[in-house]
Amino acid sequence: MxxxxxxxxxxxxxxxxxxLYAGCMFYAGYPITxxxxxxxxxxxxxxxxxxxxxxMEDEIGGIAxxxxxxxxxxxxxxxxxxxxxxxxxxxxxxxxxxxxPLVIVNVMRGxxxxxxxxxxxxxxxxxxxxxxxxxxxxxxxxxAYVQEILTETVRAFNLAEKxxxxxxxxxxxxxxxxxxxxxxxxxxxxxxxxxxxxDCKPEDYFPYDDKYEIPPLAPFGKGYRFHVxxxxxxxxxxxxxxxxxxxxxxxxxxxxVENHKDDIWKNDEFMLGDAxxxxxxxxxxxxxxxxxxxxxxxxxxxxxxLRPLTIWPFPDKAVTELSKKVKAIIVPEMNLGQMAxxxxxxxxxxxxxxxxxxxxxxxxxxxxxxxxxxxK
Amino acid sequence: xxxxxxxxxxxxxxxxxxxxxxxxxxxxxxxxWCPGCGHGxxxxxxxxxxxxxGLNKDNVCVISGIGCSSRTPGYVDFNTLHTxxxxxxxxxxxxxxxxxxxxxxxxxxxxxxxxxxxxxxxHTCRRNIDLTVLxxxxxxxxxxxxxxxxxxxxxxxxxxxxxGNIEPPFDACEMAKxxxxxxxxRGTAYHTLELEKTIQxxxxxxxxxxVDIIDACPTYFxxxxxxxxxxxxxxxxxxxxxxxxxxxxxxPPEKVQGKMLRGVLHKVDRPEYCxxxxxxxxxxxxxK
Ligand SMILES: Cc1ncc(C[n+]2csc(CCOP(=O)(O)OP(=O)(O)O)c2C)c(N)n1
Ligand code: SF4
Ligand SMILES: [Mg+2]
Numbered sequence: 001m002x003x004x005x006x007x008x009x010x011x012x013x014x015x016x017x018x019x020l021y022a023g024c025m026f027y028a029g030y031p032i033t034x035x036x037x038x039x040x041x042x043x044x045x046x047x048x049x050x051x052x053x054x055x056m057e058d059e060i061g062g063i064a065x066x067x068x069x070x071x072x073x074x075x076x077x078x079x080x081x082x083x084x085x086x087x088x089x090x091x092x093x094x095x096x097x098x099x100x101p102l103v104i105v106n107v108m109r110g111x112x113x114x115x116x117x118x119x120x121x122x123x124x125x126x127x128x129x130x131x132x133x134x135x136x137x138x139x140x141x142x143x144a145y146v147q148e149i150l151t152e153t154v155r156a157f158n159l160a161e162k163x164x165x166x167x168x169x170x171x172x173x174x175x176x177x178x179x180x181x182x183x184x185x186x187x188x189x190x191x192x193x194x195x196x197x198x199d200c201k202p203e204d205y206f207p208y209d210d211k212y213e214i215p216p217l218a219p220f221g222k223g224y225r226f227h228v229x230x231x232x233x234x235x236x237x238x239x240x241x242x243x244x245x246x247x248x249x250x251x252x253x254x255x256x257v258e259n260h261k262d263d264i265w266k267n268d269e270f271m272l273g274d275a276x277x278x279x280x281x282x283x284x285x286x287x288x289x290x291x292x293x294x295x296x297x298x299x300x301x302x303x304x305x306l307r308p309l310t311i312w313p314f315p316d317k318a319v320t321e322l323s324k325k326v327k328a329i330i331v332p333e334m335n336l337g338q339m340a341x342x343x344x345x346x347x348x349x350x351x352x353x354x355x356x357x358x359x360x361x362x363x364x365x366x367x368x369x370x371x372x373x374x375x376k
Numbered sequence: 377x378x379x380x381x382x383x384x385x386x387x388x389x390x391x392x393x394x395x396x397x398x399x400x401x402x403x404x405x406x407x408x409w410c411p412g413c414g415h416g417x418x419x420x421x422x423x424x425x426x427x428x429x430g431l432n433k434d435n436v437c438v439i440s441g442i443g444c445s446s447r448t449p450g451y452v453d454f455n456t457l458h459t460x461x462x463x464x465x466x467x468x469x470x471x472x473x474x475x476x477x478x479x480x481x482x483x484x485x486x487x488x489x490x491x492x493x494x495x496x497x498x499h500t501c502r503r504n505i506d507l508t509v510l511x512x513x514x515x516x517x518x519x520x521x522x523x524x525x526x527x528x529x530x531x532x533x534x535x536x537x538x539x540g541n542i543e544p545p546f547d548a549c550e551m552a553k554x555x556x557x558x559x560x561x562r563g564t565a566y567h568t569l570e571l572e573k574t575i576q577x578x579x580x581x582x583x584x585x586x587v588d589i590i591d592a593c594p595t596y597f598x599x600x601x602x603x604x605x606x607x608x609x610x611x612x613x614x615x616x617x618x619x620x621x622x623x624x625x626x627x628p629p630e631k632v633q634g635k636m637l638r639g640v641l642h643k644v645d646r647p648e649y650c651x652x653x654x655x656x657x658x659x660x661x662x663x664k
Contacts, residue, residue: 026474047661052473052653057499061466064459068439068470071457072478076470094460220455220471221478223434227450229458238404238450 005184011176012079014146015105015169016041017184018153019077022192024103025051026069026076029062030084033117034173035107038079059084063091063104070100071228073197073219075157079105081173083114085124085131092166093132094230096253099208099217101160101195103153105169107176108283108334110360119360120173122283123335128168129312135250137257139264140168140312142282146180151190152309158193159264163256164214170311172334174284174362198224206235210248214256257313266309267318271297275304277375278326278350280319280343282311285332285363292368301376311339316346323347328375330355332363351375392427399423399433401453408447412598412606414565414591414614415445415512421568422481422510423452425575437478439468441493443485443519444593445512462492465500468507476506476650479579486513490526490546501555504583505649509557510575511548511586514593522596533600552586553642559585560642565592566614567638577640583648590614590636 009017015038019027027042039055046053052069056062059080066076080088085106095102108124110116124131128140139159143152153169160167198205198216207226209215215235218224231239232246240246257264271293272278279289286307296303306322306329308315319342323329329347331340332355340354355371357363400423409415426436436454440446442461449456455478459467464482472480489497489511500507516534517523524534524541527548531540552560559581563571571589578585592598592609603609619632621639 026470028470044661047653047658048664050658053657054469054473056466056469057495060463061469061496061499064463064466065470065473068457068467068472069474070470071467072471072475074474076474090460091463219475220437220457221435221475225433225453225455227456227458229450230460231458 011146011149012037014150018150022154022157024075024077026074027053028065029078030059032081032084035079035081059087063088077103081107081109082111089131095166096136099164102166103156108172116360121334125338138312142311144286147182161193161195172283207237208235268307270305272304276302279305279330288365291365295369296372303372314342319346323350326350330371394427410595412594417565421571424572429579437480440483441488443488445485448483465496482509486527487517487525498555501557503649508578509586511588516593516597518593548588557586558583558646561640562588564590564614566610
């Protein structure tokens with residue numbers, strides 16, 4: 001039985017499975033390496049189940065159409081890589097302020113600019129948080145295994161729907177193109193959350209009603225006839241110049257994430273219990289780190305791994321706690337120190353040491369093991 | 377009577393008299409537009425056309441980008457979406473494609489549709505997705521204070537062309553037609569009744585219908601180019617510089633030269649995007 005559901009697939013293909021499992025019925029995007037397999041997969045699968053796939057003329061059109069799809073009530077997805085992720089930023093801010101659920105996948109390749117299209121990176125971590133202008137809530141999910149891309153894509157949709165906000169799934173090219181055996185979960189096995197819709201009369205509906213932490217969202221075309229804008233707005237959705245309301249509008253969207261960090265955070269811990277040296281890492285780099293930790297243990301060094309599956313909001317609590325217990329936190333990442341900076345920000349005692357690589361090659365276990373040895 | 381993709385198939389005699397309050401959101405007025413701005417006249421024509429087409433308010437979605445013209449959705453009682461500068465057509469494509477039962481109307485400025493959104497404009501027309509696109513062509517960027525736009529005539533003054541504009545203007549209708557829109561028309565704020573009828577015909581057409589609407593920005597284009605006021609602009613630009621497509625053949629060449637054509641300029645039957653997806657893509661995908 002279980003064998004039947006077992007499949008050998010690529011990370012990007014698992015992303016398609018995850019999106020469909022979550023109930024995604026709308027995809028709009030523009031092809032770009034190394035994310036294209038997601039678009040290709042959705043173009044085959046969606047029309048079979050009555051869903052909609054459209055290839056737009058650019059990435060801005062892709063995310064904008066996906067937001068339009070979401071406003072009609074369909075769970076929507078767009079996927080891209082570095083240059084396309086840059087183009088989508090203005091629309092991500094729109095989704096934050098207009099509170100439109102959406103999942104954006106960014107399969108990270110080498111940058112800046114066209115950079116190294118077929119090479120991996122983890123250099124869009126800060127962009128996922130700060131890419132669009134203005135203060136705004138950010139949720140980013142960082143799977144490291146093909147199986148996890150499936151389950152975490154489902155979780156990304158759940159968070160987007162639950163908190164009425166865009167969610168970014170971030171993984172590097174290695175995980176996106178790696179093939180591994182995975183199990184497709186049965187229906188009902190994973191939690192699937194749908195956005196809350198209003199049950200009040202249309203005349204009583206406020207799309208941004210501050211009596212709710214996360215106001216219900218009506219789909220277009222069901223009699224509610226409400227207004228959506230990217231301008232700061234009142235609870236009825238119409239623009240305002242009232243500074244008090246503008247402030248409250250800006251703060252409320254932040255609180256949706258701020259007040260629910262414990263629900264959004266997710267960490268995987270490996271051999272951390274008695275660890276004296278910790279590694280903090282995501283994606284394919286975390287897989288090397290896990291290997292290095294095992295090597296260290298074999299060499300008698302008490303090493304452990306903290307692997308966040310939610311990178312935004314940053315796992316402050318877990319890192320601060322960890323920093324009180326260990327001598328050092330090693331942060332290997334395929335960028336020049338984006339995560340290390342955050343780890344430093346919240347660390348209380350431990351020394352923070354980065355391992356950085358921007359040559360398009362993965363960080364290997366030996367590199368990490370060398371660092372671990374320094375702190376034994 | 378709406379067809380599954382929102383195009384009105386049968387014209388029913390509308391006996392209910394037109395009532396502004398039915399279509400406006402009176403508590404969202406006054407609007408932001410300057411006295412004499414042409415955008416309000418276009419709004420009126422749009423509402424009357426929607427009324428005459430017999431559309432149900434719950435099924436109408438009005439989507440705009442950013443600009444003075446793009447403020448229109450806030451004042452009208454439909455499903456309304458005020459998006460980002462240049463992106464109205466992409467959001468609209470998403471809404472229409474996701475729910476083809478909706479009648480989607482895009483309200484956009486000449487800058488919004490033809491400059492920053494120019495690529496979306498071309499590809500929307502190419503797909504021939506069932507949207508009605510109303511381009512408010514006032515030859516300027518009104519919202520940002522009168523910079524030159526892709527429809528500003530050569531030689532004109534703008535806050536960014538103090539020595540006279542040197543960029544040749546676009547003809548939105550030519551571009552729409554060349555890109556594949558199956559309905560292309562032009563109207564002006566001066567010819568209000570004609571505009572109302574043109575918009576209604578656009579609404580009743582299935583496929584991408586584009587109406588280029590020439591209207592005036594007296595505040596910026598007008599003042600900078602020494603017009604005395606809105607009425608002079610309407611006379612000299614909208615009335616004197618356009619000629620109806622119905623009369624053009626009867627007029628001597630000198631009366632036509634340098635003038636823009638008004639009326640329905642192009643109307644063909646071409647497969648509509650959402651229907652193509654449903655009948656070709658979905659059916660084949662399900663059979664496989
Ligand atoms: C990305 C972006 N660039 C620039 C602007 C500034 N901006 C707002 S409206 C506008 C021009 C509007 O002109 P048009 O579309 O012709 O509308 P009008 O105001 O003339 O009706 C510009 C440049 C913006 N809001 N967003
Ligand atoms: S600035 Fe021009 S386009 Fe804008 S409202 Fe005033 S007159 Fe109209
Ligand atoms: Mg304009």
